[in-house]
Every structure is written in structure tokens, then in C-alpha cells.
Amino acid sequence: MALFIMIIRKMVKNKWLVSSLFFGILMTVALVGTMPIYSEAILSRMLVKDLETFQNERSTYPGQHWSMVGFYNESLERRQSVIETLDRYMEQSAAPGFGIPVKELVKERRTKSVRLVPEQEPDKKNALTTTLRAYSDFQKHIRLVDGRLPAQQPVDGVYEVLLTEQALIRFGLVLDQVMLLKDDGIQGTVKIKPVGMFTKLEYDDPYFRNSSLSDLGAAFVIDYKLFENEFIRGGKVPVSASGWYFVLDYTKMELRNVNDFIATDKAIRAEVQSRSAAFQSEFGAPTIPTIEKYFERSKQLGKLMWSLNVPVLIMLGFYMFMVSNLIIDRQKNEIAVLRSRGAARWQVVASFAIEGLLLCGLAWLIGPLIGLGLTKVLGASNGFLEFVQRARMTVRLNEQAYLYGGIAAGASFLMMLVPVLLATRVSIVGHKQQLARMQKTPFWHKAFLDVLALAVAFYGLYTFRNRLKDLQTLGLGADDLNLDPLQFVMPALFVVGGGLLILRLYPLMLKLIYWAGRKWWPPSLYATLIQVGRSSSQYQFLMIFLIMTIAIGVFSAGAARTLNINTEERIRYANGADIVLQSQWPNDKPPPAPPGAPAPEPVQTNKPVHYLEPSFDPFRTLTGVDEAAKVFVKDNAAFSAGDKTGTIKLIGIDTDDFGRTAWFPDYLLDYPLYEYLNLIASDPRGVLISRTMADQRGLQKGDTINIGWENVNYQPFVVFGIIDYFPTFNPNPPQGTVNSADKNGQGSAPMLVVGNLNRIQFQLALEPYQVWLRLKPGASTNDLYASMEEQKIPLISIVNTREELTKAKNDPFLLALNGILTLGFLISIVISFVGFLLYWILSLKGRTLQNGIMRAIGVSLRQLIGMLALEQLLTSGAAVLIGVLIGNLASRLYVPNFQIAFNPSSLVPPFKVMFEAIDFARLYSVVGVMLVLGLGILSYMLSRIRVHQALKLGED
Template sequence: MALFIMIIRKMINNKWLVLSLFFGILMTVALVGTMPIYSEAILSRMLVKDLETFQKERNLYPGQHWSLISFGNEDAGKRTSTIDAMDRYIKQEAGPSFGVPVKEIVQELRTKSFRVYTEYDPDKKNAPTAAIRAYSDLDAHIKLLDGRLPADKPVNGVYEVMLTEQALIRFGIVLDQVLTLKDNSIQGTVKIKPVGMLTKKEDDDPYFRNASLSDLGASFVVDDGLFENEFIRGGTIPVAASGWYVLLDYTKMGLRNVNDFLATDKAIRDEAKKKVPVFQAEFTAPSIPVIEKYFERSKQLGKLMWSLNVPVLIMLGFYMFMVSNLIIDRQKNEIAVLRSRGAARWQVVASFAIEVLLLCAAAWLIGPFLGMWLTKVLGASNGFLEFVQRSSMTVRINEQAYLYGGIAAGASFLMMLVPVLLATRVSIVGHKQQLARMQKTPFWHKTFLDVLALATAFYGLYSFRNRLKALQSLGLGEDDLRLDPLQFVMPALFVVGAGLLILRLYPLMLKLIYWAGRKWWSPSLYASLIQVGRSSGQYQFLMIFLIMTIAIGVFSAGAARTININMEERTRYAIGADVVLQSQWPNDKPPPAPPGFGPPDPAEAAKASAPVHYLEPSFEPFRNLTGVEDAAKVFVKKDASFSADSKLGTITLLGIDTDDFGRTAWFPDHLLNYPLYDYLNLIAADPRGVLISKTLAEQRSVKVGDTISIGWENVDYQPFVVFAIIDYFPTFNPNPPLGTATSAGGKLNAPPMLVVGNLNRIQFQLALEPYQVWLKLKPGAGSQELYESFQEQKIPLTSIVNAREELAKVKSDPFLLALNGILTLGFMISIAVSFVGFLLYWILSLKGRTLQNGIMRAIGVSLRKLIGMLAMEQLLTSGAAVLIGVLIGNLASRLFVPNFQIAFNPGSLVPPFKVIFEAIDFVRLYSVVAFMLALGLGILSYMLSRIRVHQALKLGED
């Protein structure tokens, strides 16, 4: 107890150092804790969004789970017991165990199919077949188009049923007409009477597995109570199957409960297979493929988050090591005295271990809550230091947050005991000897850690570039080669190595500055150079700390801006314009043959294979759409053919009106040797002229001035003249398509080829076929007004691609959100920790030099000059570190930011990935750093002004 009280008192006496150390531990635990919290939150949001997209595209409710058991030759008792047992299991055990709120559980019951006869024609040979079905709680989800609801009991021995309009037409009957069911499995005669025609009450009601009710086209529906009493219990008609349709609220689905969903799905399958043979069971859960994809995305996102946070974690490690060193330095004399008076090393280490353990335990308890708040900051980031009002993510503290936080706290605990272990090795005599001697050469200096770190970083860069070249040349995706997280650690190694290397040379630079102006320096500047030059070793921790902070900030700014702009340019380039439309064209193409019919006769086949003639609709309505600034016709033929000197090939042919296209298409200026409009002007002067891609020129040895012939199926080839060769063109990707690395023969597939020609000539000499309409919107024009204009103009569209909507999807991608959020959060933490470390270091340094500063004042140095000396010291140390950090950060960005493209399918990255810096990012960065330095200098100047000369001199006497 006495030891504990002593530790608490010691912590109170060093409260500012202890609080600074606690701050570093807390930020480390919180940062590590954000990883599982953010991964779960962002992937849960994206899972729900993907399920919503699945529902829109497939018109299938994704929160459903369907299980069906069928019966063969089982007796009636066995069928009844099986249905009852499975019904209890689904409703009482399986439903609650999905981990997602259950909206409804629908039981579907079916009989086998029977021949249906009318009273007027009981012996009809080709009588249609039909089954009887029942659904639980059906009445609440249907409305009657005609008739009434059937009775829940037989009426005069006749079972009343409902059916859909489709079934009514199929059977060729009317309501209230009595029908007879006949089958060998039915004893006696079963009569039914349709009394109502049903349809859905709400079109988007997920109660119905089949949205169109087409599965009821050959069925009659009875009351579920009647089905159970008469068919299941009574055995009047054999029951063929029973199914359970579980409706789940998929909007509440997240990564925390998908394992429960999958486990329950497996449990239902196993339970059903215990009761019936495997071939008599059927299961459907359309969300499972989407869920399984997210397990892999979760792993990838985890790797990415760890990799991106490595530089910040290294910086936090430096911070805690620096602060713990400051604490130990202040107590080395005390430690040496305790050791000289008989205290064992373990006793001294134990006292410090208890102190650090208290801090780590407190940080472990608080850190996850701070991490949850930081996660919300991550979710609101839209770029580097940019925040938007985005719908809040569902954030919760999970078990992994405390697990990761505990590991981080444990690592911090072990790291901070290292200075204590080193200090306890020194006796009081050795401690006084060290104080009298000059500082030793740093460990990293003697072991050349700076050179080792740089060599490792450059090897990683070389390895990455080789991988990237393979990805792009073979048309592979990012999953085809293993994503090495160490590729993202390389920037941190480069920053540390480059910073340490410059610090190795920094004392020589100071000597050079001192020697160059030794005859002209003022006394204050002379004193500052002497102070920094002779004590450069003690500043190195602070300088490498600031270098890392600023370099990581510059790297974060460059990485975030580069990734955001490259992803935006990639999306806009792939689309080609703000909006791309495809309208319906009247034509004479014969309709497809109905399914189930045999092959057409030769005359019909010839008619179907004949060329299709199209009628071009008016183009003016597109120009008059609300918010449209320019519009262009763009004909795209992806399977066109060409010949050049007996060399054949398949190309993508683009036909354009050069003037309209130049004003409408989006294209960056840096991709071609000359502006795009120069190339468009070339072919505008001569309708025979075409532009060809570099891939075509290289693969078929075609050069400018050559003639090539172009055509396609049922279209005669026509000659064109090559006017220019281009590397890129809107929508054209010269890289091999993803997933086509090799052909069937094992050879590399050739990159795609492109030809761009005049639309008028293509339409006149080749064929008139539907073209796309590209639109450029006016600044500030909204998409909703444009869509409303389509309806007003009554323009029939078959497809529409909106670049703004696609960009919104890109920015909602979990990887891009993670990149923006983590880079922003990393920089904010770096600046906060840097400010605390910077201020703490200089305050302690100033306190340690109280006697020196008092003497300077006593011999006549004014406060102004003393503050000037302090400012010069900061300029030579902190200022130099900031400048070095900016240079290293820029260099690291240019070398290592391209590494990030490996996470975004580099084979499809067109335009090519490039490093981008914008002035606004550096304004933000430098503003924060300048504020930090100015505030620190202000606080230090205030402390300097409070020094009393007589107190300082008295301190010296003591």
C-alpha cells in the first residue's frame, strides 16, 4: 500500500508528463480500436446498400429465406408430424436465431397437381392440371378483383377457392363454376368452386416470393385453416409439400449478425434433411452470395486500414518513447540513488510498471469510446480534411475493439518499460559520469538503421512496380495477385529512413552555417548556433518526431487528393460525358419466337437474319432538354471488323460529329500529345479520315496515311484513311479487359483496338444504326429536372448512365471512404500528438535551462533578445524539421502514392494513375503547423518572461 501511495504521489508531482504520456497511450488505443469499429460500420452500410441494389435490379426481396420440404410415398401421419415439427422449429427456434428482426413468417402448403374437369365435360382428355395451395395470413396482403373470399369450411361438400386472373384465363372458366379434381391418389370425388379473383394489395409487398404471382397461374388458393383441417389432418387430398418463407428486415443486417444468418441457414438445411431425403428439400436465400462477398471485402479492408495506420502508429510509438524518456531522464538521479542504496532492479522496474499499468488500463477502458467517436469522424470525411453531412453510420463498440485496444495497450506498456530497464543498469557513479561526458552516438547512427530502412523501402517500391506492370499487361484484377500490406508500410519506412539520414548530416550543415558567417553573426544568433550545434543529439528525437508528423501529413494530403481525383477521372472517362442515353429506334426487326416452339421454317429464319432497317428519331428534343448545354451523337459498334494489307481484326468503331463531340465529351488534356480538338479537326476536314488507337497501330503495323477497310456483319467494307494515332479517347481503355489474361491457347490476349470516324460517312456508306446521345449539363443543373424533362418530351429511353450518380457510388465505396477517413484521421492525430510533444519537449528544455537563461539576463541580455534566441533555436530545430518533413513528404508521395492503385484494379485505371497535389491541401497543412509553432513559441515566450533572475541564480547556488 505504501508503494502504491508513493507511485500516486510521484504521478501527481509529474502530472503534466504523466498526462502527456497518457494522451499518447489513449490515442494509440483509440486509433487501433477504430479499425474493427469502422470496418463493421462501413461494411454494414455497404452491405445494406448492395442488398437494396440487388432488390432493384432483380426485383427480388433480399431479406428472404425460403425452405421447402416435399413428400413422396410417406403416409398421412408421417407427413402431418413432419410438417408440425418443422413449423415449430422455423417459428420458435430458427426465426429468432437469424440475428435480424423477423417481419413475417409465411407458411405455404401445396397439394400435388390434379386434372381439373368441368361439370359439362368430365371426360375431357387434355384437361389442365392444377394444385391447391394455402398461405398463412394471406387475407391481409391481397385484394379481390372480383367475387369474395372463400369459406374456411366445405360448403355442401365443395371447397371454395380463389385464383388469379392469369389462372382464370388458363383454365377457361368463370367464377362460381364447380370443378372436379380427379387423381388415383384421391378417394372419391373432390369438387372445388372458384369464388374470388385475387391480386396483390400492394405492388412492392415482399410477402409474395414471386412479385408477378406467376407461380399461382396453375393453382387454386384455399383458406389455410381449411387446408390444415381437411388435407393435413383429414387426409382428403395428399399434401405434396410445405414451405416456410421467412421475411427479415435486411436493413438491420450488418457484419455483426451475418454469421448468425449463415449459421441459421445451415441449421435449417440440416434440420430439413433429417426429416426428408436431400432431393426432397429446397432452399433459397438470395442474400447469401452478397454476404459471402463481404467477408472477403472485410478482410481486404482490414488489411488496408492496418497498412494505412502503420505510419501513425510508428509516430505514436516515437511519441510515447520520447515522453517516457523525458520522464526517466528527470528521475534518473532518483533511480541511481535507489539502486546505490540497495534497491533491486525488479523493485525499481515494478514501481514504474505499476504506474504505466495504471495508465494503460485507463486508456484501455476509455480508448474504445474515443475510437467510436473517431469512427464518426471517419464516416463524415469526403476527402483530406473535408467533411460532409452524410447519413450517420450505425456505430457500436464490439468485442474486437477491446481486443485490439488491449493489444495496443500491452504493446505500449512493454515499449515504455524499455527506458526504465536501461536506466536501472546505471549506478549513481555511472550516472554522474554520463552527465559529465558528451552524449554518445545514437544507436540508430551506429547501426545504420536509416540506410537499412531506405533500402527496404526502395526494394518494396521496386517489387510493387513489377507487380503493377504484371497486373496492367496481363489484364489481371487486384485479387489475381496477393495484395501485400507491406507495400503500404514502405512510405513509413522511407520517411523514417530519409529523416534519420538527413539528421545524420544535419550537424555538418550546422557547422557549415556557423563557419560561413562566423564573422557576421550577432551574439544571439551565435549563441543559438553554438547551443544547437553542441547539443544536436538532444534535439534529434524532437526533430525526427516533427519530420514524421509533417511528412505523413504531406503524404496523407497527396494520397487522398490523388486517389479522389483519379477515381473521379476514371469514372468520368469511362462514361465519356455527364449523361449518356440510348433511345428506342423504330425498326423492322421481327419479334423473337415464343419459348417452347420448334425451329422456324427456312423462310422465317431468312427473314430473321436479314439486315434490320432503322428509322432515326429526331435529335432536336435532346438539345432542348432542361439543363442541357450541349448534346452529341456517338455511334458505338463494338464488334466491327477491319482489314489492312490482308491483316484482319475486330475493333470498336466510334462514329462522331466532331464539333458536337468536342463540346460535349469529357477528356483530360494531359493524355495526348496535343489537345483533343486538334485531332478532331484533322478528321473533320476530310470525311474519309479516321483516328486509330496505338494498340491497333502496333498490333497490325498500321501507320498514318494507310488505308483500312471497315465493316461488319451484313455490311460491306468501306475504305478509310488513317490521319492520326492516339493513345486514349473517351471511354476507350487500351489495357486488356479484366479476367482475360490468357486465351484458350495459353497466349496473351491482345489489347482492344479502336477506330474513330465521322458519323455522317459511317451512316451513309456503312449502315444507319442506333447511336448513343451524350449530354453535357449546364453548371448547377440538377439530374431530377433532366429526368422530368424526359417525361415531358416523351422520349423513349432504353438506358441512361448519369456520371453524377456513378461518382456518388464511387465515393460511397468502403475502400475510398476508408482511405479518406483514415488519412484525415491520421493527420489529425499526428498534429495533435505533435503539438503536445513539441510543447512538452520545449517546456522541459526551458525549465532545464533556467539557470542558463537567468545568467543571460543577469549579464545584460534583454528579454527580446532572449526570445529571439529561443525563436532561432526553434527555427534551427523545429523549423528545419518542418522543412525537411515537407520535402520528404513530397518525395514519398511521388514515389509511393501510386501503390494505392493496386487496390483499385490497376488494369482498368484509365486515365493512368498520377500523383496530384493541390494548393488548398498545403494551405490547410501549413496553417495547422504554423498555428502549432506560433502557439508553442508564444507559450514559451510567456514562460521565459516569468523567469526571475534572483530565483535562477539562487537555483544555481543550490
């Protein structure tokens, strides 16, 4: 107990140092704790989004799960026992097991297929077959089209039923017509009477597994309880199957529910199959493949988050080591005295270990809660140091957050003990010798860790460059946005290695500055150079802090901006405009055969189809439209030029409208796009061809080429210009088409011809074209859609670039990139600021006597503050400058490797490293505020020094 009280008193005595150390541990635990919290939150949101997309694309409710057991020759008791057992299992075990709310549990019962004959013709041989079905809570989900609801008991021995309009037509019935069911397994005479025709109460009601009700086109629906009593227990008609259909609220699906969902699905299958070993069973969960892929995405996101946080974790490690070192430095005299008086090393270490356990344990309890708040910062980030109002993510603490936080706290604890172990090796004599020798070479310089880090970083750069070259040459690639975690680890090693290497040379630079002006320096500068030069090792922790903060910030800004802009430009280029529409054109094409009808007789295949062009004016007047253009695209056109032929992509445009509407960056071509458009606008025969076409077929400006396609006569055109890129055109060879004999892909690259739409329509053929729209700034796509409906424009397809951009921005990997880079930089700035203030405050307190003497011999406060500012310039200022240089160099070297994420063999526009002034303005503003604020606090402390107090301290 006495030891514990002594430790508490020691912590209170060094409260500022201990608080700073606790802050570093707390930030480490919080940062590491955000990883599992954020992974679960973002993947849960993306899972729900993907399930919504699944529903829209397939018209299938994604929250459904159904299973069915079939019967063959089982006894009545056996069937009843199986159905009742599975009913209990589904209600009591399966429903809670999914982990998400169950909207409906629909129990379905079916009889075997029986013949349906009129009551007046009981011996009819060619009767149609039907089944009787029953569904739990059926009447809550239907609307009667005609007739009434059936009775819940037989009426005069007749079972009343419902049917759909399709069944009414199929069987040729009228309501209230009595029919007989015939089959060998039927007990006695069974009569049914349709008394009502129904349809769904709500169009999108997920209660019905088959949304079109086509499965009820040959069936009758009977009251559920009546079915249970008469058929399952009474055995009037043999029961052939029983099913259970779960309607789950998939919007509440989270990543933590995925394991429960899949486990419950397997448990249901096992339970149903165990009860139906001798007969048929069926299952359905259409979204299982979509859900299962999130395990792999979760692993990838976890790797990405760890790699993104490596620089910040390295910095936090430096910070904790520095603060621990400062604490131990202030207590080295006590440690040396204790060791000289017989205290064992383990006893000294144990006292510090207890202190570390208290701090790390408290940080472990609080850290994940702070991580929960930091996760919300990640979700709101839309770029580096850029935040937007985005739909709030559902975040929650989970077990992994505390597990990861515990690991981080343990690592912090070990980091704290390293300076203690080193200090306990020194005796009282050795300690006094160290105080007299302030110039000491740091460990990383002795071990050449800077050279080692740079060697690993350059090896990683070499590996990435070779991999990138292979991808571009062989047409290889990857799907979606796939970021290699090492792409962030290697730049961090480069920053650390580069910073330490320059700090190795920094004392030499100071000596050079001192030597160059030793005859002219004023006393204040002379004293500052002496102070910094003789204590350079003391500044190096602080300087490496600032170097890493600035360098990683510059690299992060470049990486985030580059990935964001390249993602946006790739989508805009591929689409060509804000909105791309394809409308329905009247034509004389034979209509398709109706479903189920016999195939039509073969017709002449070379008969051309004639189209009637609809009015283009309605597109120009749509709400929110700024510009509109006609764009004719023929992917399988052909050309000939002498003995040279080939398949081309033909694009026909109105040059003026196209130039105003299409999106295209000017840096892709030698001249602005409008100059090329003006070339062909001057002559209807003029066309632009792609560089791939010119190289593969040896064409030049002024050559004449003939263009046409199937059923269309070839017409001559003249080459007016050669272009490398054009909206929507990808000049790279398709993936997998490059062989070893064609390393450059020149034999398989696509070819393009751009011509005037009017000439193509008049001399080749009039066929449907696309409509490209450019929207006004701030225009709503919802208003545009409403305007289309109002004008009743018949559309075949629509491409919305804004929606695709939003989807790309919400990709979990891009969100993680923007969020973690921003969060990591903000944490780095806070940590650096705290370390900056802590170091300089302790440094000023340690030099109180020196500063007091300077004031006593006539140095004014302004001169003293000037010396402090100069000292800051030589240390903090130099660190900022070094950080800027290393950060820019790291960006130039490593950011180009990020094009691997975009499949570089087919990336258009080509990958380009992007920097924007606003990013660096934010970065340098934050750092500038930190330095100015720190200098202000230190200046205030200097102004509070009293000469008589400093001199009295010297006498003591």
C-alpha cells in the first residue's frame, strides 16, 4: 500500500508529464479502436446499399429466406409430426437466430396435385390438375377484385376458396361454381367453390415470394385454419408440401449479423433435411452470395486501415517514447541513488510498471469510447481535411474495439518501460558523467536505421514500378478499387528514413552556419547557435515529430486528391456527359414473339430496319438541362482504305452542340478539343481518327477512307485529324487480348472514327442516337426525371453520371482512405502540438537560471523572445521545411503507384498525380497555427520570469 501511495504522489508531482503521456496512450488506443468500429459501420452501410441495388435490379426482396419440405408416401401422423416440429423450430429458434427483425413468417401448405372436374361431369377424363394452398395471415395482404372472402368452415360440405384472375381464366370458371377434386388419395368426396378473386393489397408487398403471383395461376387458396384441420389432421386430401418463408427487415442488417444470418441458414437446412431424410426439401436465400462476399471485403478493409494508420502509429510510438524519456530524465537522479543504495533493478522497474499499468488500463477503458466519436469523423470526410454532410453511419462499440485497444495499450506499456530499463543500468557515477556529456549520438544513428528504412522503401518502390509495368504491358488488371496496403507503408518508411538521414546531417549544417558568420553574428544569434549546436540530440525527437507530421500530411493530401480526382475523371470520361439517354424510335422491325408462343418462321436477315427520328426539342426543354447533343454511336462499323480494312467504333456528332455538352479534360490532347471539332465542322466529309487506327493501318491526314456497316453502302470520308482520346473512347487493348507476340497491344487496340452526324444520317443510315445532356450547376436529377415523365419521353436506357460519382464516393475503401488520412493527420497535429509545448516548457524551466542571468546582464525581454524565436526557426522551422521537401518527394515517387488500384492497363484518362493549392493551404494553416500558438505560450512564460527569483534559484 505504501508503494502504491508513493507512486500516486510521484505521478501528482509530475502531473503535466504524466498527463501528456496518458494523452498519447489514450490517442493510440482510440485510433486503433476506430479500425473495427469503422470497418463494421461502413461495411454494414454498404451491405444495405448493395441489398437495395439487388432488389432494384432483380425485383426480388433481398430479405427473404424460405425452405420447403415435401412428402411422398408418409403416414398422416408422420406428416403432421414433421410439420408441427418444424413450425416450432422456425418460430422459436430460427426467427431469433437471424439477428435482424422478422417482418413476417409465412407458413405455406400445399396439397398434392389433383384433377379438377365439374360437379355435373364427375367422370371427365381430360380435366386440368390443380392444388389447394393455404398461407398464414393471408387475408391481411390481399384485396378482393370480385366476390367475397371464403368461410372458415365447410358450407354444406363444400370448401370455399379464392383464386387469381389467371387461374379463373385457366380453368374457365365463374365464381360460385362448384367443382370436384379427384384423386386416389382423397377420402370421400371433396367439393370446392371459388367465391372470390383477389390480388395483392400492395404492389411491393414482400409477403408474396413470387411478386407476380404466377405460381398461383393453377392453384386455389383455402383458409389456413381450415386447411390445418381438414387436410393436415383430417387427411381429406393428401398434403404434399409445407414451407416457411421469412420476410426479414434487411435494412437493419449489419456486419455483425452476417455470421448469425449464414449460421441460421445452415441450421435451417440441417434441421429440415434431418426431418425429411427420405423425401424432398427445397431452400432459397438469394442474397447469400452478396452477403458472403463481405467477409473478404472486411479483411481487405482491415488491411487498408492498418496500413493507413502505420505513419500515425509510428509517430505515437515516438511520442510515448519521448515523453517516457522526459519523465525518466527528471527522475534519473532518484533512480541512480536508489540503485546505489541497494535497490534491485526489478524493484525500480516494478514501480514504473505499476504506474504504466494504471495509465494503460484507464486508457483501455476510455479509448474505445473516444474511438467511437472519431469514427463519425471518418464517415463525414469527403477528401483530405474536407468534410461534408453525409448520411449518419450507425456506429457501435464491439468486442474487437476493446481487443485492438488492449493490444495497443499493451504495446504502449512496453514502450514506456524501455527508457526505464535503460535508466536502471546506469549507476550514480555514470549518471553524473552523462550529465556532463550532453553530446550523445542517438541510437538510430548508431544502428543506421535511417539507411535501413530508405533501403526498404526504395526496394518497395522498385517492386511496385515493375508490377505496374507488367500490368500496363500485358493488359492485366483487377476489379473495383483495390489498394495494396504496402502502398502506404512504403512512403511512411521513406519519410522516416529521409527525416532521420537529414537529421544525421543537421549538426553539420549548424556548424557550417556558425562557421560561415562567426565574425558577424550578433551575440543573441551567437548564443542561440551555441545552444542549438551543443544540444542538437535533445531537439531531434521534436524535429522528427514535425518532419513526420508535415511530410505525411503532404503525402496524404496528394494521395487523397489524386485518387479522388482520378476516380471522378474516369467515370466522367467513360460516360461522356452528365446524363446519357437512349430513347425509343418508331421502326418497322418485326415485334418479338410473345412468351410461350412458337418461334416465328425464319425471315430474311439482310432486310434493313427503317427508323423514324422523334423530335429532339423536348430534350432541350427538360428541367435543369443546360446543353443537349445528339451522339450517334456504332460499335461495329467497318472501314476500308485501299487494301486496309478493319472494324471501328463510329461516333457521329453535331460539333457545336457536342463541344458544349461533353466532358473532356484539355490536357489529354495536343490542342483543345474544340479546335479538333472545328476542323471537321468546316467540311462534312472530314473525320477524326484515333491514334491507334493511324498506327495500326498506316493512315495519315488527308487519306480517304470508306465507312459503312451491314446493309449500309460504304461512303468516302477524309481524315482531317488524328486524336489520342475522345469522350467514351478507350484506346487501350481489352484485358486479355494482348499476347506475347504483341507486347504493346498495337494489333488489338480499338479504333475510332468521329464524323459529322448529318452526313452519316443522310449518306449512310438514319439509326437511333444517344442524347447527351449537360445539367445546370445545382440542378436536381429528380426534377429532370419528373420532367421526362411529364413529357412522356419513351426511354430505353439512362446513365446518370452524378449517381455513379456518388456511388464511387461511398465506396468503403475510398471512404476509409479519405477519413483515415484526415483523422491521422489531425491526430498527428494534436500530438505534435502537445509534444512541442511539453518539450519547450520543460526546456525553458530547465534554463530558468540561464534566462534570468541574461536578463540581469542587460538582455531585454524582446531580445530574449527573439533568441527563442530564432531557436524555434533553427529547430521547428527547419523541421517544417524538411517535412515539406520530403513530403513532396514522397508524393512524386509513390503516389503514381496508386494507379494499380484502377487497372492501369485500361485506365482512361491516364493516371495523373494531382495537387491542389487548397489542400496545402489547409495543411500549412493548421501547422502555422500550431507553431504561432506555441511560440505565444512560450513568450508569455518568458515574460513571467523574475530576475531575483532566477538568481535566488542559482544560489539554492
